[in-house]
Amino acid sequence: MNKKTLYDYDFAGKTVFCRVDFNVPMKDGKITDETRIQAALPTIKYLSEQGARVLLASHLGRPKGEVVESLRLAPVATRLSELLGKEVQAVQEAHGPVAKQAVEGLEDGGVLLLENVRFYPGEEKNDPELAKAFASLADIFVNDAFGAAHRAHASTEGIAHYLPSAAGFLMEKELDVLGKALSNPERPFTAVIGGAKVKDKIGVIDNLLDKVDNLIIGGGLAYTFVKAQGYEVGKSLLEEDKLDLAKQFMEKAEQKGVKFYMPEDVIVADDFSDDANKKEVAISGIPADWEALDIGPKTRKTYEAVLKASKLVIWNGPMGVFELESFAGGTKAVANALAEASDTYSVIGGGDSAAAVEQFGLADKMSHISTGGGASLEFMEGKELPGVVALSEK
């Protein structure tokens, strides 16, 4: 990597604006998976031990430029305090007088957590004024938010234009591991794409088709493809305006000789809940008022066989609504297949996919669990990540 790292700076007495990805899953104000917090600890500890005053900044969820009480970062500060064994103050601003005062009160080695940067409309617009306001709080910018490195936002990209900067340890490690896997991929190379962020992920399929031998589609993403094939999808997740794109991708796969796998059968439910009525149906049989919330047993078998025969697998996005026990089977099947495939290098990306693997107790059976879903996908597609590009060169 030709970017500066933490070893390129003397941090003693310096104030560091450190962007992390603390976009952790939460339920009723409780963190349900802390993988991303754990992953940022080496950088935070190093900066603190070197005598820096550490300002941590992150987004949480998608509040769209407004304050959303349930998306405040205070619960993360509480957990971080426990993990670091020292108090981490949660500040209710990411810049402004309250933030400034908190920063001024910080001792060398002290750590504070600024408020959700997406409470500010300028964050996602990469507004230079907001980037400057963030920069005015610190002497050095460190980006350790690999999971948000594909976003050109004020706290990930913009700020790097106003401060000397470096990649944190997590950022370095992710780029290193993924880069090695991609530089000369072992084949068959399979991508498994699922989850619910259809708009974000559908685009990456185009580039993946130039790289992989097999493409497996599951999760909420699948039903736009299912519909594009002419089947009815009932109330399943659907992006109507992406149907043509989905068709184009299936044609491209055929031209390129990429095997394209879609659900043959699914578990449908009459409600989005664990106690909904549910049944297994063939893909041609999704009832009008029901929604598909998991892949079915035949599909699982097919997917398992493809995965076990692959040498490199990148997996992004669960196969179903794994948070509900009734619809976790498909995601579990994929996770188990990868855990059992000792000859397969498996890269798991995405907050929810990582959480699923963790929930099933299979995390240590995977070759690499990336803290970024979208970010690892864009990187594996061969795209440059704006949050990395903007960092100071060595």
Ligand SMILES: Nc1ncnc2c1ncn2[C@@H]1O[C@H](COP(=O)(O)OP(=O)(O)O)[C@@H](O)[C@H]1O
């Ligand atoms: N068939 C489906 N219908 C609706 N939501 C789904 C379906 N399959 C998976 N999901 C949801 O997708 C979410 C994860 O999506 P996404 O954020 O794209 O994944 P990741 O964080 O791994 O990148 C999970 O909360 C899961 O419940």
Ligand SMILES: O=C(OP(=O)(O)O)[C@H](O)COP(=O)(O)O
């Ligand atoms: O959770 C994240 O992405 P991921 O679900 O693709 O892993 C990152 O924190 C980025 O969040 P965003 O997709 O709202 O920009």
